[in-house]
Amino acid sequence: MDVAPLHPVASLAQRAPGRGAMLLLALFALAWAVVEGVFGARLQLHYSLMQVVWCRYAVHLACLGLLVGWRAPSRLWRTRRLGFQLSRSLLMLVMPASFALSLAAGDRPGTVWALFWVAPLMILGFARLALGERVPRWVWAVAAIGSGVAAVMAEPALPRSLAGAVLPIVMALSFSIYVVMTRALRDEPVQANLFFTALGVFALLTPLMPFVWVMPNLHDAALLAGIGIVGLLALWALDRACERAPVAQVAPTLHVHLLCMALVEWGAAGEAFTHRDLLGAAWIGLALLALWLWQSALERTPAT
Template identity: 30%
Template structure:
């Protein structure tokens, strides 16, 4: 149970990160909030590296341009999710985010040449239908439309990150995956933070700094989870983000998900599960027809799963 418990802890922390950012979004600009996250995360990483020499592994890489693309996508995702949650409840935002498996499926087919069964594409359409089911009744207000737009952009950027993660699966260590995006975050959002700086009272300053610690802790917990269990076991637990977001909406804003949100979430989650089952069956059939067993899921502690966990969002 160690792997599932670690993953659930990471998901809960990612939910807290989004809730904390939403609480700050009404008074502070995006540049200040995101820059403060990395301003805290970088010293925390190097403090751990000082306490545990070699923590995070090497900074050398054979694919610097892929790391640059990953870092840029992470920055777009971080800013977009912050701006999106300014307009929407957490549960509604996660509804859009849950379309990421379908986007990753399409990107893997286009950029990595992976074969996708026709039935999996059909379930993708069903999943996006679930989004429309939940979103359509709420598109009357401009704020909602802007929120959904930002979250769709953030989800697209997150999906790019995940696709790049799969291309970086052969590299060891976490240092480049943490420090590279953090440095880019300071370069991009630091000037915006200086330009638009709002002097925070002590409590708000603590909340701004807490964002960096929560983000780093959530990523580490999620990475550790995959060292104790494989992706097949942990993957479905990612949907725990939906009840977590609902509970946070209730706790901080006294808001419960409405019926369209619940119905849309049910359709999306069901479509994701069915799409993955279709892919697994197709892979199994291909392995049998080729006279060999299918390749197993990434082993515990592998680079593939660790990089997925450190993408900056919940699985």
Template identity: 30%
Template sequence: MSAAHAHRDLYIGIAATVLAAFVLAGMDTIAKFLMRSLPTEQVVWARFFFHLLLVGAIFARRGNWSFVRTRHPVLQTVRGATLVGVTLSLYSAIRNGSLAEATAIVFFAPVLVTVLSGPMLGERVRHWHWLAVFLGFAGVLVIVRPGFREHDSALWLACVAAVSLALYFVLTRRLRGLDSERTTLFHTTLGGSVLLSILAGLSWQAPTAAEWAVLVGIGALGAGGHLLLVRAFHLAPASTLAPFLNAQLVAAAIYSAVFFNDVLDLPFLAGTALIVGAGLWVSQRDRRALHRPAP
């Protein structure tokens, strides 16, 4: 590949990552509006079910159904269940709380992954990983300010979402090389759709025609955002794209301020800076350790 093509792919990958961040934050924003009239479980069900239909249709358009078969059904099912936990917790948090604050707390997950990778994957946990966890959790506490504000419970639900997302990332790493990316992406939404069909059925409320259209749109935005990320990471190195994933925090903050009149106060900005800074710092230290010559 020529240098010109490599640079073009790099810029396209970065643009796709930023676009995906705004698309996914937009999906969460629309979901928050929709949860004013529909149960949370029903909105999350649409997020998974219509995502599944769209991804399945795209993958099967050439008649190749190999993505349906998995060699690790239990691991795929557990991974899908953790993502259900992420989305249910996050949407329960943003139903009554701030979208920007909940999103910032969920971004603590990548820092947690570095610690969970030790007992669950056998990877070495270094001292800077623990320091990053401490800094990131300090950022969470600055945002939540337990006991000093309303909607504490909503923000603690965002903490549950962060832990669930960290488990999801670890299980994703476990599946690397065991199943194809298409198989993993398909089964993530398949397992979630089955589980959420049961949960949503317990509190089902008949949507209007307009609400059905929005429910389909939520699933389409979810699928579109994830497909953009898959494309981005195909074109550019993960280490290059990782900082641009934080664009979702920027998007969530903009949407919160514009659509919900949320005030982005100093504690939110300081806590977000600690969480993002911890993630970027540990990523940089890991890259330096990886490229350091062995003694």
């Protein structure tokens, strides 16, 4: 029985891996926006960022245990690159820590995000240097357009200190290296990649929990669980995207997160779209449409 029509996304991913990877990155961006704009924004009590991150990865590990571990637990930790896996996991702690420290240094969130969104350009650079992936000039151009539009949409102010300027770049670096390392792990089982991503952060933060723990109420406990579940979906989509196509081919798709955040904020908080938002969304949409149409040409050329 031919089941391909029942799975149009999977079928597209097989026939056009670049476009399949773009769809998976769009899913990652949407899930990330839901984590931030829906679950995170509705927490009623004040929690340290470290507690939120710990809860996220505790739920992440519990879900993996329920989905995979109860049948074959060893599938979760079976890897040929243990040191590489754990090193990659640390980047998922560096990223939120850099964000929190940036805000503590006095930066506005818009300033942090404006600097962070150079990340797709960094991914292209690291993919070229570390993986030897070929990056066509027009992919650089699409990434540059997205990063420029992101800076305008975020309405940044000047950083208030050197730390305020450096920490968002550290945040972008940690995310960019994580994506490139995920591509390097494309031959490893996805469940092992997801397990070690959570395990390193969970193990490092667990000793800190007695000092920062605030008991969540039932409402917040449900939201923290939602952060973990949707966060796991986001990282699964990112892992699968990096498995299917070179990141140098699809990295600018990450800018769709800006569109997802605008939609989430409009739907959840009722924030009106500004002319800047609409113009930025149009630019990003056109750039990503061009990237989508060029995927077939990319797949006909050597990736490295």
